[in-house]
Amino acid sequence: MKGTIxxxxxxxxxxxxxxxxxxxxxxxxxxxxxxxNPETWSGQKQLMQTAGRxxxxxxxxxxxxxxxxxxxxxNISINREICTVCGDCTEACPSKVLSIVGKQxxxxxxxxxxxxxxxxxxxxDGGVTISGGEPVMxxxxxxxxxxxxxxxxxxxxxxxNLCYPQELLKPLLPFVDLWLVDLKIADSGLHKxxxxxxxxxxxxxxxxxYSVQVExxxxxxxxxxxxxxxRELLDIENLITGLAPGTPHQLxxxxxxxxxxxxxxxxxxxxxxxxxFLPGHFEKLKQELNSKKQIIVQ
Numbered sequence: 001m002k003g004t005i006x007x008x009x010x011x012x013x014x015x016x017x018x019x020x021x022x023x024x025x026x027x028x029x030x031x032x033x034x035x036x037n038p039e040t041w042s043g044q045k046q047l048m049q050t051a052g053r054x055x056x057x058x059x060x061x062x063x064x065x066x067x068x069x070x071x072x073x074x075n076i077s078i079n080r081e082i083c084t085v086c087g088d089c090t091e092a093c094p095s096k097v098l099s100i101v102g103k104q105x106x107x108x109x110x111x112x113x114x115x116x117x118x119x120x121x122x123x124x125d126g127g128v129t130i131s132g133g134e135p136v137m138x139x140x141x142x143x144x145x146x147x148x149x150x151x152x153x154x155x156x157x158x159x160x161n162l163c164y165p166q167e168l169l170k171p172l173l174p175f176v177d178l179w180l181v182d183l184k185i186a187d188s189g190l191h192k193x194x195x196x197x198x199x200x201x202x203x204x205x206x207x208x209x210y211s212v213q214v215e216x217x218x219x220x221x222x223x224x225x226x227x228x229x230x231r232e233l234l235d236i237e238n239l240i241t242g243l244a245p246g247t248p249h250q251l252x253x254x255x256x257x258x259x260x261x262x263x264x265x266x267x268x269x270x271x272x273x274x275x276x277f278l279p280g281h282f283e284k285l286k287q288e289l290n291s292k293k294q295i296i297v298q
Contacts, residue, residue: 001107003141006039006133008110010117016157016178018126021114023145025130026102027137030161031196032184033270034223036258040133045085045102048264049076053097060089060098080266101265107141111148118154127155127177134161136168146175162205163197169205179209179216185227186235194226203243210244218244221252222282224274233289251289253282 004026009015015022027043039046054076061069061076068083069076076097090098114128121127128149135142135158142158149156157178162169183202185191191199209216218240222228227236233251240249255276262269277285 001141001144002104003107003110003138003145004043004045004102004104005110006037006101008113011120012129015129015131015159016127016155016180018124018155019117019120020126020129020157021117021121022129022131022159023110023114025132025135025138025142028133028161029137029163029197030134031270032221033194034221034226034254034256034274036255036261037133038258038261038267039101039265042102043133043137045100046265047078047080047083047085047090048099048101048261049078049266050097050099050264051260053095055095057094059092059094063088063092078266107144107148110145111152114149114154115152118152121154125155127157129157129159129180131159134163136160136164136172139168139171143171143175146172150175161197162202162209163199164201164205166201166205166208169208173212173214177215179214181206181209181216181218183218183220183236183240186232186239194223203239206240207243210247216244217248217250219250219252221254222285223254224277228277228285230285230288230292233285234292237289251282251286253277 006024006026009022009024012020012022024040026040028041031041039048056074058071061071065086065088066082066084068079069089085100087100090100130142130145146156155177156175157180158172158176159180161182183206184195185199188198188200191197206218220236227233237249240247256274259269
C-alpha cells in the first residue's frame with residue numbers, strides 16, 4: 001500500500017500528547033484562505049522554488065527537457081503549465097533552489113521509520129499523528145498506516161477536518177485513539193466562503209463521534225478578520241456544546257509563517273495582507289472569551 005506524503009516530522013510536541021511523529025499526507029478537500037501548508041492542497045507532486053538561494057548557474061535551465069524553466073532578470077521562472085515535475089532540475093541544481101514536494105512511499109517503509117522512536121512514544125505517552133492536508137483524502141493508505149501503528153502498540157491520533165461522508169470515517173474508528181478535529185467557523189455560509197466547503201458534514205460527524213464516545217479534541221484556528229471576534233468564538237463554543245457537550249475546545253493562534261510557500265509553489269496567496277496577532281493579543285482574546293463563557297454558564 002502506497003501513499004503520497006510531504007514529510008514525516010519526528011519529535012513533534014504540538015500534534016497530540018507526548019512526543020510524536022507526524023505524518024503529513026498530500027491532498028486536501030478544503031481551501032482555507034489562511035492555510036500555512038498550501039503544499040498539501042494538491043494530491044500530486046509539485047515543484048517548489050526557494051527564494052534567495054539561486055547562484056545564477058543556469059543549470060536548471062539547461063537541464064529542463066521541456067523548456068519549462070527560463071531565467072528572467074537573473075531569477076528562475078517556471079512555466080508550470082508545461083512542467084511535468086520530472087525532477088531533473090532538482091537533481092542538477094547545486095544550491096537546491098528547486099525541490100520536489102510530495103513523494104510516494106510504501107506504508108511498511110513509513111512504519112519502519114516511525115518505530116525508530118517507539119521508546120520516546122512510550123516514555124512520554126506520545127505516539128503517531130496522521131495529518132495533512134486531509135488524511136481521509138487517501139483513505140486506504142491512512143487506514144493501513146493506522147492499523148500498522150496499532151499492531152506495534154503505538155498510540156494514534158488523526159488531524160482531520162471531518163468534511164467527508166460518514167462512510168469514510170467509520171472504518172477508522174477502531175484504530176484512532178485520539179481525534180483532533182477542526183471546527184473553523186460556526187456559520188455554514190461563512191465557512192464555505194473562507195474554506196471552500198460548508199460545515200454540514202463536519203457538524204454531523206462531530207455529533208456522530210460524540211455518540212460513539214471516542215476521545216476527541218475540537219480545535220479552532222483563530223484568524224484575524226475571519227473568526228477572531230468574541231461573538232464568532234462564542235457561536236463556535238455554543239455549537240460545540242450542542243453537538244458534543246464537555247468536549248475539549250482548543251484555540252490555535254494564527255501565524256503567517258507558511259505564506260511564503262504560496263509563491264514558492266507558483267500559487268496565489270488568498271490573504272496576502274493578513275498578519276499575525278500583536279504580542280499578547282491572542283491571550284487577551286482567550287481571557288475575554290473565558291469571562292463571557294462564565295457569565296453564560298451562570
